[in-house]
Amino acid sequence: MSLEDDLLKQRLARVREIEALGYRAYGRRYDFTHTIPEILGAYGSKTAEELTPEVRVRVAGRMMTVRHMGKAGFAHLQQNGERLQIYVKKDAVGERDFQLFKMLDIGDIIGVEGYLFRTRTGELSIHAEKLEFLSKTLLSMPEKWHGLEDVETRYRQRYLDLIANPEVRKVFITRARIISSLRRQLEARDFIEVETPMMQPLYGGAAARPFVTHHNTLDIDLYLRIAPELYLKRLVVGGLERVYEINRNFRNEGLSTHHNPEFTMLEFYQAYTDYLGLMDFSEALLKQAALDAAGSTDVDFDGQRLDFSHLERYTMREAVVRFWEGEDRPATEDVASPEWLRSHSRKPTAGEALTDIFEQRVESKLIQPTIIYDYPVETSPLSKTKPDDPAFVERFEIYAAGMEIGNAYTELNDPQEQRRRFDMQLAMRERGDEEAHQMDEDYVRALAYAMPPAGGEGIGIDRLTMILTGSRSIRDVILFPLLRPEGPIDLVREMRELDEGGAPA
């Protein structure tokens, strides 16, 4: 017989004891007067004298510690990540509530009514006069001092992580703040939030392998989107001149500290601007997001101080020259020379070679928030070329802490040119490039109805959150990151056995 078995048996017996005392083991509505953070905020700095006349409160929370002393005891209740002590004295709560108090387990959820006071050691506490039982834990909580440290358990059982590790809760609150900051800023500029299909008959808008699913009634395969881009631009054609979407993309790729197969992107499109306009906008967006999330434009990440008050800007060629480390630093003429580029990369074209060299030698060095602009045309089938150099497109990416966090360009709105680019991608696909873009004829048709000139941008919410919360792994900013399925848990089997065989002990 396992411990878990024993514990379960004990706890299930306790449920019956609690009910025998006349309480519900799984309670219902509890009308509280304050949340615990509200009490700490309002009375945390009040002296004992200032707590008279009596401040009466009703609060609910999860019991995290308990100290019994015969006919009295202390416990801490936790709610919304903060803790408040309660003092339960038999004389004050009466026989029945005190019986209940003695039966409580760490992790149980209770309601307490009483008045605020300060203990001899000065801690703000509730002098309990009435207890209510609200919900019973059947399993034991993580260790009270070290918390829950096992990384696998933290990701698999995020609820335990959130209970035991208050800083985890803060990360996800910051994540929510970042998203709401971005939303607020977009709304202030008259962007409209939309939702476009996540299940798509054709996938596009990025270079990636998709997940495939199936619709039974229509009997067709559908792809989970790798990007919302092509749908959002159809909306720009339709006259939604400023649109955005914040939602999930799915890419069938490996996992790493910077990649989760489903991840959250903000994508927005603005008619009548171009990538230069988006650079200015990006700077404002990120600056304000940092202020709203971290309280400052200076953000500490992994021992570095990142300055979000502005974005440095380099062309891709400039960046290769500037951030090159080691010998043979190229000159400005070198990075413009197809011969030099091809001699420093195995990629077939000068443009792909430049991108390759940039990714190999520069990307990880871009610690400060930086815009890299002017990309080779080969890897950008949806962006507009530079008027004075058709080998390059008006595109930029935003980097920080060595990671790509944003991607933007002046949108290609010439349908004939777009058709030619798709044809090029089809040729690449023929040659075996699984990630080459598919032909999307309806998208070409949409452009054929005239899309206003526009700029579009995507910002990776997970990676931005990593940076603004100091998280080194993307799994620390995704509540339920993808993991291999867990083995048998066995809890249900044990509960079933205890339920069937389980006459009251």
Add this chain to the structure above:
RNA sequence: GGGCGCGUAGCUCAAUUGGCAGAGCAAGUGACUCUUAAUCACUAGGUUGUAGGUUCGAUUCCUACCGCGCUCACCA
């Protein structure tokens, strides 16, 4: 997919050269009406990730597998 590392009680961690698997917290019983990592006494809790192998003897050494982490590859 490759390399490296980790996996011991519900949680956090020990275990000498291969020699009786331990502690704290959590749990149970008892004492205690201002404690706060409460204290004190006693009790229970283990197929050492799984399966093999070497050995008189394996938590320890070897092999395979499972899970997780880091890293490389992959990933505009």
